[in-house]
Structures are given as structure tokens and as C-alpha cells.
Amino acid sequence: MAKIHNGIVNNKLKDSLKDSGLNDFDLATTKMYKGVKPMFEHLGFKSSTFDKPNEQTYWKNHIPSNFNYFNLSGVKTRVVETDSDIGVSDGARTPRQSYTEIFIDEEMEQVWDDSYYYPVLPRLNKFGVYDEEVDVTLYGGKNPPITNLDERDNNLILNIDFDQTVTDDLIDKTDLSKIHYNQDFEISLDNDLRLKTDTFIIPDGIEKNNSEQAF
Numbered sequence: 583m584a585k586i587h588n589g590i591v592n593n594k595l596k597d598s599l600k601d602s603g604l605n606d607f608d609l610a611t612t613k614m615y616k617g618v619k620p621m622f623e624h625l626g627f628k629s630s631t632f633d634k635p636n637e638q639t640y641w642k643n644h645i646p647s648n649f650n651y652f653n654l655s656g657v658k659t660r661v662v663e664t665d666s667d668i669g670v671s672d673g674a675r676t677p678r679q680s681y682t683e684i685f686i687d688e689e690m691e692q693v694w695d696d697s698y699y700y701p702v703l704p705r706l707n708k709f710g711v712y713d714e715e716v717d718v719t720l721y722g723g724k725n726p727p728i729t730n731l732d733e734r735d736n737n738l739i740l741n742i743d744f745d746q747t748v749t750d751d752l753i754d755k756t757d758l759s760k761i762h763y764n765q766d767f768e769i770s771l772d773n774d775l776r777l778k779t780d781t782f783i784i785p786d787g788i789e790k791n792n793s794e795q796a797f
Contacts, residue, residue, distance in 0.1 A: 613733070614740035626723020641722070644700035656690030657706065659683065686710060731755075750785040 622633040625641050632641050651657050663680045686708050700721050704714040727733045732755070733741065741755040749763040767781035 612740070612742040612744075613727075613738060615735065616737040616739055619727075619737070624726065624728040625721070626726025626728075628723075638697065638699050640699075643698055644721075645694055645698045649694070649698070651706070651710075653695045654692045654703075654706070655695070656687040656692045658685050658687075660685060684710065744788055746788055748785040748787055 620630070620633050622630060622641055625632070627633075627641065631637050632639055634640055635642070637643075645653065652659065659682050661680050662683050686706050688705070688708055692703075692705055702717070702720040704712040704716060707713055722728075727735070731741075731743070731745075738756055739758055742761060743753050743755050746752055752761040752763060754761055763785065765781075765783055765786070767779050767783065769777050770780050772778045
């Protein structure tokens with residue numbers, strides 16, 4: 583099982599980076615390999631450097647879920663006070679109000695606070711717009727094993743296809759194994775003192791709606 587998120591999401595913090603296409607999401611694929619397949623290979627990186635925690639490009643050196651654009655150096659806010667009394671000699675006066683101004687320093691490098699590295703984003707200009715397109719392939723490969731449902735690997739010995747309607751139809755795409763889905767059941771002894779199943783097994787449906795899935 584290659585899993586890159588623990589399923590715990592604070593909804594209040596979702597979509598901080600919604601305009602970049604780099605949203606929080608849960609992902610799991612049920613695969614089994616001969617030997618060990620390190621995480622950097624699952625993610626599509628080509629070098630073991632990305633698997634070393636002391637390297638800045640370590641695959642897990644990504645921003646926490648409570649980060650947003652204001653955690654980039656050079657992107658700051660400041661409160662501006664307005665004086666609505668100026669030029670008003672008599673009559674009703676609107677109370678003073680303040681507003682928050684976003685300031686983007688185009689001269690700064692724009693890196694994440696606390697030395698986090700991912701996601702690697704293009705520079706924001708003073709209008710809050712990327713100067714270039716977001717290159718999501720900078721975090722691993724374009725179609726890495728962890729998201730490639732049709733992966734081809736000589737060491738891949740199990741790849742369960744969940745694109746089915748019920749659990750009885752689950753298949754192994756490698757054709758090396760036959761999938762048998764088990765549920766909890768009760769057993770007892772028959773008249774010959776042999777074990778028998780007392781539960782009528784009904785296959786489960788496979789949820790296709792992402793919002794209704796457990797993860």
C-alpha cells in the first residue's frame with residue numbers, strides 16, 4: 583500500500599492553493615512489489631537524493647496544510663487606516679475604516695517559511711499573478727507509479743483494479759493472483775464436526791463517488 587496522506591483534513595484550511603491546482607487530496611493504490619520500492623520511486627523522482635531527510639528536496643519537505651501564500655517570503659499584508667473626515671466641514675461623516683493591503687515584493691526570492699520546499703511555484707508578480715505556468719511535474723514525475731493505475735514494472739506482483747461495481751469483481755491487473763474478497767462471518771460445526779459458514783455472504787458495492795469514500 584502506497585499512501586501519501588493520512589486522511590485527516592481540516593476543512594477550514596482546504597483550498598489555500600486552489601488556484602494553483604495543488605490542493606489537498608487523499609490517494610492510495612493497492613499494489614505489491616518484489617523487494618522494496620522506496621517512496622522517491624513511487625513519486626516518480628529519479629534519484630535517491632529525494633529520499634534523504636537532510637536534503638531540501640526530500641519528498642516529504644512540503645508545506646503543512648495551514649500554509650497559504652502569505653507564508654511565501656515577499657508576500658505580506660499591512661493594515662491601512664483611512665481618514666474619511668478629510669475635506670468634510672459639516673453634515674454626516676462616515677466613520678474611519680481600515681482595510682488590509684496585500685504587498686508582493688517582486689525583488690524577493692519567494693520561498694516558503696521554515697525552509698519548506700514543496701510545492702515549487704512560479705514567481706508571483708505585484709498583481710498576484712504567476713509569471714509562468716505551474717509545473718506540477720517538479721514534485722515527482724508526470725505519471726509516477728503512485729498515480730499510474732496501468733503501471734508496468736517487472737517487480738509489480740499485485741495491482742488491484744477497483745474500477746468495478748461490486749467486490750466480487752475485483753481483479754489483479756498483473757494476472758498473477760486471483761482476488762477473493764472476505765468478510766466477517768460466523769462459523770459452527772456441522773453434524774460431522776466439520777467447520778461450516780453460518781453467514782450468507784453478499785458482495786459489497788464499490789463506492790465510485792469520491793466524496794462518499796472513506797479516504
